Amino acid sequence: MPYELLILLSMLAVFALSVFLLKLPSGVALVLSAIVGALVGGEGVPLRHLVEGSFGYLDAILIIATAMIFMKVLDGSGALGTLGHLLMKSLYRWPTVLFIFISFFVMFPGMLTGLSSACILTTGALVAPAMLAMRIPAPAVGSFIAMMAVYGMIAPPINIPVMIIGGGVDMPYIGFERPLALASFPLALIVALYYRIRYVRSIQIEEVLSRLPAPLHAKHGLKLFAPLVLVVVLMIAIRVVPQYMPDIGIPLIFMLGSLVGLVTGERIDFWQTSRTAIREALPVMVILVGVGMFVQIMTLTGVRGFLAVGALNLPPAFLYLGIALLMPAFGSAYASASVLGVPLVYVFLGKNEIVVTSALSLIAGIGDLMPPPMLLCAFASQIVGEKNPFQILKRSVPFIVLSLIAAIAMIAFADSVVKLY
Amino acid sequence: MKRHHIMAVVLLVAVALVCTLAAREFMAMNQPDEIIPGPGVKTVGALSNYLGNLAGTSSNASVYYLDSGKPGATVLVLGGTHPNEPAGFMTAVVLTEHVSVLEGRLIVIPQVCASGFTCTDPLEGYPQSFSLQSKSKVRTFRFGSRGSNPIPEWPDPLVFLQYPSGQQLSGNETRNLNRSYPGRPDGTVTERIAYAVMQLIDREKVDYAFDLHEAAPEIPIINAIVTHEKGKDIAANALFTLETENLQFALEMSPVNFHGLSHREWGDRSAAFPFLMETSNPIQGRLRGKTDATLVLRGTDEKYKEAAQLGTMRITYELTGEPLARRVARHLRGLQAILSASMESAPEKRIVLDGLPTYEQVLEQGVGAYLQ
Numbered sequence: 119m120p121y122e123l124l125i126l127l128s129m130l131a132v133f134a135l136s137v138f139l140l141k142l143p144s145g146v147a148l149v150l151s152a153i154v155g156a157l158v159g160g161e162g163v164p165l166r167h168l169v170e171g172s173f174g175y176l177d178a179i180l181i182i183a184t185a186m187i188f189m190k191v192l193d194g195s196g197a198l199g200t201l202g203h204l205l206m207k208s209l210y211r212w213p214t215v216l217f218i219f220i221s222f223f224v225m226f227p228g229m230l231t232g233l234s235s236a237c238i239l240t241t242g243a244l245v246a247p248a249m250l251a252m253r254i255p256a257p258a259v260g261s262f263i264a265m266m267a268v269y270g271m272i273a274p275p276i277n278i279p280v281m282i283i284g285g286g287v288d289m290p291y292i293g294f295e296r297p298l299a300l301a302s303f304p305l306a307l308i309v310a311l312y313y314r315i316r317y318v319r320s321i322q323i324e325e326v327l328s329r330l331p332a333p334l335h336a337k338h339g340l341k342l343f344a345p346l347v348l349v350v351v352l353m354i355a356i357r358v359v360p361q362y363m364p365d366i367g368i369p370l371i372f373m374l375g376s377l378v379g380l381v382t383g384e385r386i387d388f389w390q391t392s393r394t395a396i397r398e399a400l401p402v403m404v405i406l407v408g409v410g411m412f413v414q415i416m417t418l419t420g421v422r423g424f425l426a427v428g429a430l431n432l433p434p435a436f437l438y439l440g441i442a443l444l445m446p447a448f449g450s451a452y453a454s455a456s457v458l459g460v461p462l463v464y465v466f467l468g469k470n471e472i473v474v475t476s477a478l479s480l481i482a483g484i485g486d487l488m489p490p491p492m493l494l495c496a497f498a499s500q501i502v503g504e505k506n507p508f509q510i511l512k513r514s515v516p517f518i519v520l521s522l523i524a525a526i527a528m529i530a531f532a533d534s535v536v537k538l539y
Numbered sequence: 540m541k542r543h544h545i546m547a548v549v550l551l552v553a554v555a556l557v558c559t560l561a562a563r564e565f566m567a568m569n570q571p572d573e574i575i576p577g578p579g580v581k582t583v584g585a586l587s588n589y590l591g592n593l594a595g596t597s598s599n600a601s602v603y604y605l606d607s608g609k610p611g612a613t614v615l616v617l618g619g620t621h622p623n624e625p626a627g628f629m630t631a632v633v634l635t636e637h638v639s640v641l642e643g644r645l646i647v648i649p650q651v652c653a654s655g656f657t658c659t660d661p662l663e664g665y666p667q668s669f670s671l672q673s674k675s676k677v678r679t680f681r682f683g684s685r686g687s688n689p690i691p692e693w694p695d696p697l698v699f700l701q702y703p704s705g706q707q708l709s710g711n712e713t714r715n716l717n718r719s720y721p722g723r724p725d726g727t728v729t730e731r732i733a734y735a736v737m738q739l740i741d742r743e744k745v746d747y748a749f750d751l752h753e754a755a756p757e758i759p760i761i762n763a764i765v766t767h768e769k770g771k772d773i774a775a776n777a778l779f780t781l782e783t784e785n786l787q788f789a790l791e792m793s794p795v796n797f798h799g800l801s802h803r804e805w806g807d808r809s810a811a812f813p814f815l816m817e818t819s820n821p822i823q824g825r826l827r828g829k830t831d832a833t834l835v836l837r838g839t840d841e842k843y844k845e846a847a848q849l850g851t852m853r854i855t856y857e858l859t860g861e862p863l864a865r866r867v868a869r870h871l872r873g874l875q876a877i878l879s880a881s882m883e884s885a886p887e888k889r890i891v892l893d894g895l896p897t898y899e900q901v902l903e904q905g906v907g908a909y910l911q
């Protein structure tokens with residue numbers, strides 16, 4: 119047995135033991151398994167590496183913290199409930215349109231920021247109550263939002279995994295709009311239609327509305343939505359007119375939105391709201407700290423290289439299958455894009471590399487759903503009030519398989535795909 | 540005190556302890572490397588001579604002037620554009636410490652992205668330094684991060700808009716010096732370094748400018764000389780010479796529409812002929828196994844050995860390893876071949892170096908033999 123495999127197995131064993139036996143939060147389990155991995159790898163307890171790794175996803179952690187505060191403010195001010203109410207009321211007669219609209223709505227923040235978690239925390243949290251009110255089971259709602267978050271991260275204009283791969287192979291981020299649209303929108307549409315057909319016959323609007331919070335737009339007027347408008351406008355502005363609007367950072371944009379939200383609706387205790395928000399976001403933030411340590415120790419001890427070479431080592435017939443199974447197994451879109459995405463672009467040299475990279479980003483994106491961290495499932499479970507994130511993962515399996523097949527087909531037939539657009 | 544209060548205090552103390560211990564290791568990287576000017580160095584300056592607002596910052600790299608006092612060509616050599624590419628900056632250190640100039644002038648900036656030498660990249664598990672035995676003692680050099688230190692301007696934008704082209708790149712490329720040319724005097728730290736280098740090229744009337752790099756073994760442009768349209772003939776002639784010595788180099792032309800790179804922007808915006816060289820650096824690669832300082836020096840990696848034998852993709856990795864000595868030797872020999880070729884095409888611009896070790900010498904005696 120290669121020594122790296124032994125390290126990997128001991129890391130996974132510690133993770134599983136900590137989660138299932140000791141009932142520790144998965145973030146803490148990741149920290150423990152990183153420490154054990156370093157010990158087994160003969161590195162002792164490398165404090166510097168553990169701390170350095172924990173900072174690997176610091177920016178994402180800040181975005182999550184501030185987005186959570188922003189959503190709690192929107193919720194408290196009444197904007198969230200009112201928006202869900204208005205959405206249902208205006209579209210309930212056309213459930214198909216409603217579901218397509220909801221899908222693209224959830225994807226939207228991910229398209230702008232390239233962050234899957236932003237979808238779940240903002241627009242996902244917004245539509246979840248309405249979907250639950252339609253009596254769709256909580257795990258199914260969670261799975262819907264989590265899948266849309268993945269597609270939103272992949273959809274143009276911003277796709278961070280593609281940029282990470284591009285940075286590794288010296289490929290500028292040009293000409294990706296269409297292949298990325300192809301890798302995301304059709305899949306989102308299929309999932310949306312599936313939910314429409316599977317869960318909704320006709321919408322009993324009175325019953326649904328009665329389960330949503332009472333609308334407040336009559337009381338506060340349009341200014342109720344000012345924080346949301348501000349955040350969307352700022353996010354678009356830093357992309358579209360960067361020469362006039364400096365990139366102040368997504369966390370600051372969410373904080374500005376939160377501050378505006380304090381005076382545009384129902385009265386809110388800002389400190390109390392922030393505390394609740396951070397408390398709810400904490401498990402996911404800890405996961406990101408843990409994933410960072412986990413990846414750093416995998417790299418330090420050579421486990422990362424072991425996995426990457428293992429993927430290349432697959433016989434050609436199994437290469438596609440292997441990629442589909444191994445790439446998401448990194449449990450994080452960014453890690454997967456950087457470790458396997460970059461070498462794989464070279465493996466498929468000769469095929470249209472823009473299409474190949476777009477498809478690889480979709481496979482990497484699925485990684486955000488997968489254990490150990492199960493980042494998106496953990497988030498979605500919080501939003502829909504489902505205790506066990508594995509339930510959400512389970513519901514997502516058919517969509518994950520579908521997405522992987524689509525991505526593999528895109529790679530295999532990359533040169534024909536080019537002619538599609 | 541309640542039980543959970545005691546727990547909280549214990550945890551806080553533990554975190555404080557971990558932070559203090561780790562911080563000492565991180566802070567140690569602010570200590571500059573010792574570079575001992577050799578007999579050829581006439582003056583030592585800094586990038587702040589070319590852009591004042593770099594003075595007093597961690598980005599104010601030292602500039603070494605090796606002047607023969609005789610007329611001829613002015614040659615600029617940059618090492619450490621990417622501080623995680625040690626053969627690039629060690630080649631520049633060898634030039635600074637060991638070489639003299641008989642005709643013309645040589646300007647060396649061994650660690651041009653000085654701020655990048657003060658940290659390592661998270662998630663990469665990199666060592667913070669590596670050591671080798673010189674003529675007199677053990678010399679230690681820092682192993683830095685690909686970009687400049689993120690702390691002064693943290694956080695990176697999600698998307699980096701290259702100035703002035705407006706080209707979009709991943710946000711962390713904001714700190715990549717080799718995407719930041721021509722830079723601007725009031726821009727980001729990295730854009731200011733780029734601007735200072737452009738100013739230096741103009742003010743010192745640099746004729747030939749070198750940017751020394753390394754890359755992951757799976758990157759196709761390894762062992763290439765990348766140049767601008769105007770440097771094509773010189774590079775092709777140099778390649779011919781190198782081939783007769785059984786040293787494989789490939790000629791790569793700078794992509795016209797990929798902006799911010801030294802070979803593109805120096806070529807377009809200055810009188811200098813730009814040349815960028817890459818060697819194969821396993822510790823940068825994504826397939827590497829155990830990551831430590833030995834990998835920097837010996838360049839032997841089981842995972843790359845395996846991958847190179849597989850043949851699924853093109854990998855530039857000799858099965859015996861890619862030792863630092865050979866990578867530095869290649870850079871030195873490539874540099875010399877290009878300078879000779881340049882003198883053939885412009886005989887009035889002469890540059891003659893003294894004490895430049897040969898390829899075989901570096902291979903046999905190691906890099907340390909050519910350090911003070």
Ligand SMILES: [Zn+2]
Nearest residue numbers: 621624752753
């Ligand atoms: Zn480089």
